[in-house]
Amino acid sequence: MSKEYSNGEVTVVWKPDKCVHSGLCVKGLPKVFKPKEKPWINPEAASTEELTKQIKKCPSGALSYYMNEGHEEPKTDIKMENAKAQVIENGPLMVSGGITVEHADGKTETKKSVAFCRCGYSGNKPYCDGSHTKQGFKG
DSSP states (O other), rough: OEEEESSSEEEEEEGGGGGOOOOHHHHHHHTBTTTTTTSSGGGGGGGGGHHHHHHHTTSSSOEEEEEEETOOOOOOOOSSSSSSEEOTTTTTEEEEEEEEEEEETTTTEEEEEEEOOSOOOOSSSTBOSSSHHHHHHOO
């Protein structure tokens, strides 16, 4: 499941099942990302540059974007250097700096960052889906 929100130039895609509720979007662009409102994403409240810059910081990949017709998407390469793993207190293992995830079925995905489940409750393993919060995970 995904939801899309557009400002005319760029379309923001939100995949709630991937969201780990890190809050980076809300803290980074509070005029756009307002979780207590419906719709909670208002892409018209910021420039396309501000939106794309903030979306690229999403640790789980729940937020992404695509450029609408007539607008060229900036080219970005995932660099596989300076990888960093960070244990989030009472939350996921965050890996950033470019990572290739190889699944048991042999499928691979290359991501700029990823949040891995540490609590064991995620419905989207190996990725975190925020279940640690509801389960009261401590670790």
